Amino acid sequence: MCGIFGINKKETQLFINKVINENNHRGPDENNYFQNDILTLIHNRLSILDIEHGSQPMYFEDLVIIYNGEIFNSTFLRKKLEKKGYFFSTKNSDTEVILKLYHFKGKDMLLDLNGMFSFVIFDKKKNTLFGAVDRFSIKPLYYTNKKDLFSFSSEIKPLLNLKEINKTLSKKSIYNYFQLQYVPFEETIYEEIKKLKNS
Numbered sequence: 001m002c003g004i005f006g007i008n009k010k011e012t013q014l015f016i017n018k019v020i021n022e023n024n025h026r027g028p029d030e031n032n033y034f035q036n037d038i039l040t041l042i043h044n045r046l047s048i049l050d051i052e053h054g055s056q057p058m059y060f061e062d063l064v065i066i067y068n069g070e071i072f073n074s075t076f077l078r079k080k081l082e083k084k085g086y087f088f089s090t091k092n093s094d095t096e097v098i099l100k101l102y103h104f105k106g107k108d109m110l111l112d113l114n115g116m117f118s119f120v121i122f123d124k125k126k127n128t129l130f131g132a133v134d135r136f137s138i139k140p141l142y143y144t145n146k147k148d149l150f151s152f153s154s155e156i157k158p159l160l161n162l163k164e165i166n167k168t169l170s171k172k173s174i175y176n177y178f179q180l181q182y183v184p185f186e187e188t189i190y191e192e193i194k195k196l197k198n199s
Contacts, residue, residue, distance in 0.1 A: 003044035069117030
């Protein structure tokens, strides 16, 4: 279980450290971040696969990924990519497999993934973000999108700590919970925080 967080602005080191500390329970083994003038991506890592070489954010050409989860068919996909001419710098990191599979197939790569995951890939050249979660949303991704703010996280709490977020509860979600015993996609219990739909 890793922790991922992103926001569409260049944040201070104080802010980055705060997010890392808040998400430490999700990934105490390693933490790091990527930043440019318009974006900050933060990753807390729980090392399971390729402990020595699977650091994140991970980079390949113009792509940057932060990822949480496990890809069950990672070894199979790695072999297919190697046959296509891709070289791997890690021994068995599924993060590198996702990154290079996206480079090869774009968003269609989701059809090849068997596992539980949430990830976001930033294309530095195109200035775009691509994010996805597994079909059953075992690894959820929460986000907020209001005015000039876009932010996402593997947990709701870091989003609630943003000063721009109104913590008003959603009456619709509360009603749905008592009627259905769950809150339907893409809603959460908070009006300004949504849950990414599964792929």
